[in-house]
Amino acid sequence: MGWEVVKLSSGNYHLACRDSRLTELNVGEILVKVEYSSLNYKDALTVSGKNGETKSYPQVIGVDAVGTIEESYDSDFAIGTRLGLFSRGLGTTKGGGLSHHLVTRAGDPLTLPASLSSLKSMAIGTAGLTAAACVVRIQSHGIRPSSGPILITGAGGGVGRIASLMLRELGFETVLATRGGGLVDDALTQIIPPLKSTHFQLLPEKWAAVLDTLGGESLVTALKSTQAGGLVLSVGMVGSPNSNLSVYPFVLRGITLAGINLDRIDNKEINQLLEFADALLPDELLMRFVNIIEFHDVPHYVDLIAKGMHSGRTVVRVASPK
Numbered sequence: 128m129g130w131e132v133v134k135l136s137s138g139n140y141h142l143a144c145r146d147s148r149l150t151e152l153n154v155g156e157i158l159v160k161v162e163y164s165s166l167n168y169k170d171a172l173t174v175s176g177k178n179g180e181t182k183s184y185p186q187v188i189g190v191d192a193v194g195t196i197e198e199s200y201d202s203d204f205a206i207g208t209r210l211g212l213f214s215r216g217l218g219t220t221k222g223g224g225l226s227h228h229l230v231t232r233a234g235d236p237l238t239l240p241a242s243l244s245s246l247k248s249m250a251i252g253t254a255g256l257t258a259a260a261c262v263v264r265i266q267s268h269g270i271r272p273s274s275g276p277i278l279i280t281g282a283g284g285g286v287g288r289i290a291s292l293m294l295r296e297l298g299f300e301t302v303l304a305t306r307g308g309g310l311v312d313d314a315l316t317q318i319i320p321p322l323k324s325t326h327f328q329l330l331p332e333k334w335a336a337v338l339d340t341l342g343g344e345s346l347v348t349a350l351k352s353t354q355a356g357g358l359v360l361s362v363g364m365v366g367s368p369n370s371n372l373s374v375y376p377f378v379l380r381g382i383t384l385a386g387i388n389l390d391r392i393d394n395k396e397i398n399q400l401l402e403f404a405d406a407l408l409p410d411e412l413l414m415r416f417v418n419i420i421e422f423h424d425v426p427h428y429v430d431l432i433a434k435g436m437h438s439g440r441t442v443v444r445v446a447s448p449k
């Protein structure tokens with residue numbers, strides 16, 4: 128069974144739980160029995176037909192998966208090996224993780240270290256790996272805790288939540304721009320409302336770096352208030368993919384605007400990011416922001432994401448209890 132988005136003759140899209148169509152494997156293909164998956168913003172986009180990456184339907188959703196090889200037509204992947212799959216078209220152009228079985232091939236899956244539990248690998252997921260890539264980029268830009276606060280927008284979501292936990296563990300002061308409450312507010316963490324658009328070309332310099340998941344005017348206002356020489360990372364477009372950007376922050380303050388796309392990062396580096404996230408986030412800290420749901424609960428949680436009412440990470444238990 129898998130959660131599949133189908134396009135109706137009316138042009139609308141519908142999420143349905145349907146039998147997985149398992150066909151004979153081709154050479155190089157691997158059949159994975161999925162244990163856990165997770166929910167991400169992209170799943171809600173695919174369900175509404177608004178994910179530009181998904182060109183054909185039906186499409187099984189789920190951009191992350193962890194499971195065990197049940198059949199393999201690739202001699203490098205032995206039956207019984209545990210694999211993790213993160214993005215790489217999973218759930219958008221390839222059969223996703225919200226299914227009892229999925230077919231993959233070398234290049235997409237990672238063999239997970241024995242020390243990392245399946246549950247934690249999905250709690251981190253694509254969102255956590257993206258957060259880790261941002262943290263590494265902030266550090267390699269030469270930004271240190273003494274440089275000043277790091278702004279995170281859409282901070283209640285998976286990427287923002289995990290990034291803020293990591294930065295806090297590294298001693299950075301974080302400022303979380305969020306519509307919701309419930310985020311930890313302590314000496315190293317400040318909560319502010321979402322950034323508003325402004326007609327000023329520049330604002331007082333505040334942030335040493337920014338991790339923006341919203342795009343649109345949030346990104347523009349963040350750029351206007353970043354310190355000279357600072358770094359702004361654009362990772363998402365929950366607000367809007369378009370913005371009215373001027374060159375002032377770049378020309379007058381020498382700010383760097385950089386994009387992060389996890390799919391452009393090779394498996395070797397993804398493995399390092401996974402180790403980095405695992406080491407930095409003790410289970411008891413990370414799991415405080417993780418909701419574990421059952422397979423049949425998926426439509427309800429996808430709906431919460433679509434309505435902007437979802438926060439933290441949601442892991443889906445896919446395998447039926449033994």
Ligand SMILES: NC(=O)c1ccc[n+]([C@@H]2O[C@H](COP(=O)([O-])OP(=O)(O)OC[C@H]3O[C@@H](n4cnc5c(N)ncnc54)[C@H](OP(=O)(O)O)[C@@H]3O)[C@@H](O)[C@H]2O)c1
Pocket residue numbers: 167168169253254257281282283284285286287304305306307321340341361362363364365366387388389390432434435436437438439
């Ligand atoms: N570049 C990459 O490789 C990569 C990888 C993973 C994800 N992404 C992208 O990063 C973005 C965030 O992903 P995520 O997994 O963190 O998503 P998520 O868990 O669904 O969180 C999105 C957050 O955005 C805020 N939000 C939701 N609706 C909003 C609205 N209408 N207006 C303003 N804010 C709203 C909410 O935060 P508050 O409640 O705090 O306001 C929400 O928790 C998405 O665009 C996703 O596609 C990119």
